[in-house]
Amino acid sequence: MTRRAIRTWYLIHKWSSLIPTAFLLMLCVTGLPLTFHDEIDAAMGADAAERLAGAPSADEGLPLDTMLAKAQAERPGEVPLFMAFSQDSPLLTVTMGPTPDAVPEDMTLLFLNRHTGASLGPAPTNTVMDFLLQLHTDMFLGLPGMLLLGAMGVLFVLALISGVVLYAPFMRKLDFGTVRKSRSSRVRRLDQHNFIGIVAFAWMLVVGVTGAINAFADPLTDNWRDGEVARMTTAYADAEPLEPENYGSIDAAMAAAKEALPGRSPQFIGFPGGAWSSGHHYAIFFQGDRPVTQHLLTPALVDAETGTLTDARTMPALNQALMMSKPLHFGDYGGLALKLIWAALTLATIWVLWTGILLWLRRKPGHIERRIEEIRTGGSTFRTAAAT
Amino acid sequence: MKRVRHSPAQVFALPLLIALATIAGLVLGLTGDGARDLAAALLAGIAPLAIIAMLARRT
Known part of the structure; x- marks a missing residue:
């Protein structure tokens, strides 16, 4: 992958993530309890009619x-x-x-x-639950709110695809599942962001695409x-x-x-x-x-x-x-086990979003080239700089 | 540091397997109850288990 291509995909990933991040965090936090609405209704005794x-x-x-x-x-x-x-x-x-x-x-x-x-x-x-559902669906803004969240869903899908594209050059010298915990917190965060992101990718894509369609x-x-x-x-x-x-x-x-x-x-x-x-x-x-x-x-x-x-x-x-x-x-069609998987992967998504925000906030000052080099070398920028 | 260089096929082999298992699980759950739900959970559960395994590892 050329530097130029990495640069383009990096910019796509950066903006398609940064713009919807706040909305996506809200959707994850409200979606988590909504997955369990049957169980919550039952626990609160609101399911009497279903047990006739x-x-x-x-x-x-x-x-x-x-x-x-x-x-x-x-x-x-x-x-x-x-x-x-x-x-x-x-x-x-x-x-x-x-x-x-x-x-x-x-x-x-x-x-x-x-x-x-x-x-x-x-x-x-x-x-x-009604409050959470409406916040999750349209943020109390009616159709414009639904369409706005739908647009954020489309950006999320773009962020997922660009993230997968950037995974290839980053992992060129690393084995699958590598998380370097002894290196700097930035390297650890990058590794976690990439690993959890790639593992949860298919689920995030399905929930992102279907959420956008529902909007x-x-x-x-x-x-x-x-x-x-x-x-x-x-x-x-x-x-x-x-x-x-x-x-x-x-x-x-x-x-x-x-x-x-x-x-x-x-x-x-x-x-x-x-x-x-x-x-x-x-x-x-x-x-x-x-x-x-x-x-x-x-x-x-x-x-x-x-x-x-x-x-x-x-x-x-x-x-x-x-x-x-x-x-x-x-995610309410396959019993409790599937709901627990939904919950676990929602938490994973929150972690990917959060590490993404931190990677952006705590980036070293400097030119975009530094970030491209980081992706190109799998996070070992200093070593590469010393070797060349 | 290791001097290995992975081709894109090598980089994406395991992620692709996990993605296929996830999607197979999600679709299988739609097609029926009982044994199909169990198989669906097992397939879709691979991704969260992989993440838990990574978090539990100490290195």
Whole structure:
């Protein structure tokens, strides 16, 4: 690798790291407890609804129209926005809001038991976890905050790639895993930064890329609704949005959807006029029928007035990537062992970020050439200087 | 000091193995529960174990 190439990659690595470092540290610190949100909820007794006895609400239970009526009785004057199913318990959730296109802040999430028909009231909130989640997602800035964090994620990926490129000249004379603890603290720090960075690289890349994709979730969903859904429902293009009092039976709509997509388990229903449907349809989202495709949802659009199927199509590739990105980013899909690995590698990432900051702050004064020489020689600048 | 010079292939051999194990673990965990989750944790656990081994070493 020429000095010139090292110089270019060094500058890329420096700036693509320095700019997002503060954001990345915040994301690591907030992401660490979020990985364990199930365990934390359970420890705080906020998981009662997940432990209900009976068949999963996605499979069977009381009629959906009955359940919806119960939810509406709790929030008179409001309209239903979403109904979501559990694959593990009779828990059924219904989201209510003042209008079909209500913003998330105005929505109320209600818990119901589809086995007994009992209303369990609004979903329990966990102030600390909700705060951490919102800080992690958009820093309380809405879409601009999400996009800013997405941009920081893109820079992070660039920092990872440039870091791997610089690893090659640095390690030319060193064996894998070398950490020189007897040399100066700068050399030790460089060795740790490089070793932990290269070992955790694949995980950091996956979490970085999927995090950046998740940051663009809202525009991607809008894009799907305005493009694909519009094409699926061209016959309704000129129709007025359906008024909530004219919504027909959900059970009939579910039966029509299951006929189109047999053998699949429903995950949620987007009601007409929301971000996840057209102005005229129930969008019923089904999971894939194999473990591999479980995270990939296929929507069936059913006329909400008549209960007849309009169309069922898999989502576009970008939206599918978004759906696969969620579990890969959250790390909550493989049991406690995988979560512990997520935690360990998050700590490793914090260490790489921290040693990176220290390497920059405590650099010896002088020209950039010194840093290039450091990378080129694997941190033995003085020895090389004496030899030449 | 040793006078060895590693080619890029030598430098990246072990990091590449660890990266492949990590990605195989992450993907395997997505495809099922039970034995697959265990295999996923074993593969994805190589990276944190390597870091712990480095930190525990005294030289």
